[in-house]
Amino acid sequence: MKRPAVFLDRDGTINEEMGYLNHPDRFVVLDRAIEAIKIINETGFLAIVITNQAGIARGYFKPEILDQVHEKFYRLLKEKDAYIDKLYYCPHHPEGKVKEFAIECNCRKPKPGMVNKALQDFEIDMEHSVMIGDRYKDIVFAKNLGLKSILVLTGYGKGEWEYDRDTWKVMPDYTASDLFDAVTWIKENIKVK
């Protein structure tokens, strides 16, 4: 049976926006973020992280460091009985320095590649699925895929929302103070039998 998904951006949405996260110590989860993911788990949505990690293409950190960061993330989730169904990342950037990743790919948000991959791995009810992120490009990404979207005001969200939204062509379905607020909105507004 198909299940709806909550697609989650990572930096600025789940963890503090730190620029390039080149050490696991710089991975700091935001207040109530793990609790929010636990609610996603309990509500029956898939929890799928979709994150651009151009720092790999740019040579700022190696894929092994990213793996260590994610191991830390999974450990923090497990401590609170929460989990992510899957995490997808895009290591590419067309202007990168590391040759194998310096390509014009189809997975760097707002391109749809990572969700298309998720659609191969899971049976997803896209009609009831939602994207949550802290950047306008997450909202555009959602729109391109026909997903509902929520902008969180953590990370870059507050600045983009306050100073840039006059120029936006698409708007989020909801603007949330943080991930927990976003998930609460989903729970109350998206009814899945």
Ligand SMILES: [Mg+2]
């Ligand atoms: Mg982000």
Ligand SMILES: [Zn+2]
């Ligand atoms: Zn990519």
